[in-house]
Amino acid sequence: MKRSALFFSRLAVKGAGIGAMLMLSVSAGQAQSGPFAGFDGSWNGSGTVTLSDGSSERIRCRATYRVNGGNALSQTLRCASDSYKFDLSSNVTSQGDNVSGNWSEASRGINGNLNGRAGGGQIDVFVEAAGFAASITLTTRGNRQSVSINSKGEIRDVRINMVKG
Numbered sequence: 415m416k417r418s419a420l421f422f423s424r425l426a427v428k429g430a431g432i433g434a435m436l437m438l439s440v441s442a443g444q445a446q447s448g449p450f451a452g453f454d455g456s457w458n459g460s461g462t463v464t465l466s467d468g469s470s471e472r473i474r475c476r477a478t479y480r481v482n483g484g485n486a487l488s489q490t491l492r493c494a495s496d497s498y499k500f501d502l503s504s505n506v507t508s509q510g511d512n513v514s515g516n517w518s519e520a521s522r523g524i525n526g527n528l529n530g531r532a533g534g535g536q537i538d539v540f541v542e543a544a545g546f547a548a549s550i551t552l553t554t555r556g557n558r559q560s561v562s563i564n565s566k567g568e569i570r571d572v573r574i575n576m577v578k579g
C-alpha cells in the first residue's frame with residue numbers, strides 16, 4: 415500500500431507541475447497577443463535628440479513597458495543627454511487597432527492625451543497638451559526597438575534604438 419501511495423503522490427506532483435507549466439505558457443501567450451505584443455519588459459539604448467535651435471546631442475534612454483491583459487499598456491521612458499533630459503510616462507488602452515490614453519512629462523510638468531493605432535509590433539500615436547503636440551512611433555522587432563518623436567516644440571526630433579533586457 416505504501417508503494418501505491420508513493421506512486422500516486424509522485425503522479426500528482428508531476429501532474430501539478432505540468433499544469434503549472436501549461437498555465438504559465440497560456441499566460442505568457444496571452445501577454446504576447448494583441449497590439450502590444452512584444453513590448454512588455456525593460457529596454458535600454460541610445461540615440462540622438464535634435465532641439466529647436468538645430469543642435470543635436472547623443473541621448474541615453476531606458477524604458478519600461480507593462481502589458482496588462484493584452485489591451486492595456488503602461489510605459490515610462492527616461493532619457494538624458496549632457497544638457498537635456500525628459501521623463502515620459504503613458505497609459506494606453508486599445509480597442510482593436512485603435513489606441514488612446516494619457517501621458518505626462520515629469521520634468522516639465524505637462525500632460526495630455528494621445529490617440530493612434532497599434533499592431534504588428536508598432537505603435538503610432540499623436541500626443542497633445544496645451545502648447546505641445548508630437549508624433550511618436552515605437553517599433554519592436556524581437557528584442558530590438560526603435561523610438562521616433564517628432565514635434566514643432568523645443569524637442570524637434572528624437573531617434574532612439576533600444577535593446578530589451
